[in-house]
Amino acid sequence: MASITVLRLLKCVIVIFALGLPVDGAVVRQYTCDSYFQSWCQLHNATVHMDTDVQASVFPRVRQLGFIYGSIGNFTHTFNNQLFKAGVLRVFARGTRVTTLTMPSTIEQLYLRDNGLRTVEIDPRARYIVRYLRLQMNKLRSIAHFEHLTQLHELNLCDNLIEGVPLDTFATMPALRQLILCGNHIKTLGTTPTVIQLPALTHLDLGGNFLASLPLERWQLPQLINLSVRDNLLTTLDSGLLVRRFPLLRILDASANALDCHSYHQALQTFVNRSVVHLIDRRMCSVDDAIVLDAEEMRRPNGIKPAAAEGNGPLEVRHLKERIFLQQRTIQQQRMEIEQLRANLTTLMEQFDLVAGPARALDPF
Numbered sequence: 001m002a003s004i005t006v007l008r009l010l011k012c013v014i015v016i017f018a019l020g021l022p023v024d025g026a027v028v029r030q031y032t033c034d035s036y037f038q039s040w041c042q043l044h045n046a047t048v049h050m051d052t053d054v055q056a057s058v059f060p061r062v063r064q065l066g067f068i069y070g071s072i073g074n075f076t077h078t079f080n081n082q083l084f085k086a087g088v089l090r091v092f093a094r095g096t097r098v099t100t101l102t103m104p105s106t107i108e109q110l111y112l113r114d115n116g117l118r119t120v121e122i123d124p125r126a127r128y129i130v131r132y133l134r135l136q137m138n139k140l141r142s143i144a145h146f147e148h149l150t151q152l153h154e155l156n157l158c159d160n161l162i163e164g165v166p167l168d169t170f171a172t173m174p175a176l177r178q179l180i181l182c183g184n185h186i187k188t189l190g191t192t193p194t195v196i197q198l199p200a201l202t203h204l205d206l207g208g209n210f211l212a213s214l215p216l217e218r219w220q221l222p223q224l225i226n227l228s229v230r231d232n233l234l235t236t237l238d239s240g241l242l243v244r245r246f247p248l249l250r251i252l253d254a255s256a257n258a259l260d261c262h263s264y265h266q267a268l269q270t271f272v273n274r275s276v277v278h279l280i281d282r283r284m285c286s287v288d289d290a291i292v293l294d295a296e297e298m299r300r301p302n303g304i305k306p307a308a309a310e311g312n313g314p315l316e317v318r319h320l321k322e323r324i325f326l327q328q329r330t331i332q333q334q335r336m337e338i339e340q341l342r343a344n345l346t347t348l349m350e351q352f353d354l355v356a357g358p359a360r361a362l363d364p365f
């Protein structure tokens with residue numbers, strides 16, 4: 001915190017000087033880093049407008065460049081060229097106005113957040129090397145042409161205004177591991193009948209959208225570990241199909257959906273049986289509470305059948321006790337699972353840090 005305050009105090013240094021003879025009145029604007037965060041060079045309040053402006057701009061010769069506040073207006077080819085000349089490979093822009101993004105073909109990590117971004121232009125003829133792309137808290141409505149970003153490992157489009165996401169858009173991205181689409185207005189995930197295979201996908205976040213169903217039978221996600229469908233409009237969930245389609249699934253968040261009692265009970269059984277850490281809202285579905293108990297009793301060696309009599313006190317007490325027992329056991333299992341996942345996650349993050357370098361550490365975006 002203290003260092004951030006100190007960094008904030010550093011003035012934005014923009015050295016303006018004339019280069020050569022000012023025949024055409026050209027002034028070169030040399031930007032220098034105001035501060036560093038990790039190994040990111042940061043420019044505060046930079047205002048880069050119109051192509052002529054950009055042409056006369058010289059950016060610091062760094063690999064990682066971040067814009068904080070200020071305004072870029074259009075992230076154009078000319079702007080990209082200037083970044084390329086400076087050797088910039090990774091860019092972030094937080095709170096910086098960027099209305100239109102012409103996808104840069106020489107940037108490998110691009111993190112835009114809260115820019116008022118409305119349009120992303122992707123050229124089908126270009127070859128893009130971008131591997132990490134986050135465009136959070138913007139105003140995008142469409143993911144047209146995103147299929148040309150074939151090198152993506154991570155795509156995060158959270159908190160935009162996207163309504164339709166045809167999942168086959170991502171079928172061209174064999175390395176895609178994280179697809180984070182939370183907080184949009186997604187109603188449909190495409191209608192093509194073909195099966196969509198995303199061989200490397202481990203994390204899919206569809207939370208906070210308007211999905212009324214999941215076309216599970218069309219998704220082939222053999223590596224999927226973590227799925228969130230939190231806060232959608234799901235009323236049914238075929239958990240049996242879910243665990244068959246995603247054999248490695250370990251975490252499922254289906255909370256804040258109004259699941260019916262059948263889906264609810266099936267889900268509890270399936271996920272406990274498969275050791276899937278799950279978040280599902282508790283439902284008051286007294287009618288078929290017996291399902292959970294029956295399954296449990298079948299597994300017990302000396303299963304004592306409850307007395308046939310209905311509505312008798314001791315039996316209800318026993319049922320309640322068994323339910324408490326089952327819930328406690330579930331909680332216990334999930335605790336252990338969470339611990340193990342944490343450990344595995346740490347390992348993964350460390351491996352990832354080796355690959356992605358300082359870009360990943362405590363991200364400033």
Ligand SMILES: *[C@@H]1O[C@H](CO)[C@@H](O)[C@H](O)[C@H]1NC(C)=O
Nearest residue numbers: 008010011012034044045069
């Ligand atoms: C950037 O601009 C904001 C107001 O727009 C100001 O509060 C802040 O101090 C400026 N930062 C720098 C480093 O000049």
Ligand SMILES: *[C@@H]1O[C@H](CO)[C@@H](O)[C@H](O)[C@H]1NC(C)=O
Nearest residue numbers: 049050051073074099100119
């Ligand atoms: C940015 O680009 C868009 C479309 O490419 C164009 O309509 C708009 O006028 C441009 N804005 C500026 C400030 O150059």
Ligand SMILES: *[C@@H]1O[C@H](CO)[C@@H](O)[C@H](O)[C@H]1NC(C)=O
Nearest residue numbers: 204205226227228251341345
């Ligand atoms: C699983 O996904 C959720 C939602 O995207 C995310 O908040 C959570 O951190 C993820 N957990 C792990 C262990 O990756």
Ligand SMILES: *[C@@H]1O[C@H](CO)[C@@H](O)[C@H](O)[C@H]1NC(C)=O
Nearest residue numbers: 269270272273274295296298
């Ligand atoms: C639990 O899973 C096993 C296979 O993993 C299956 O044979 C068994 O029927 C399942 N039990 C319940 C109650 O779903």
Ligand SMILES: *[C@@H]1O[C@H](CO)[C@@H](O)[C@H](O)[C@H]1NC(C)=O
Nearest residue numbers: 250337338340341343344345
């Ligand atoms: C964690 O990693 C170990 C070793 O790679 C693996 O055996 C285990 O199943 C993993 N645990 C979870 C919960 O994914």
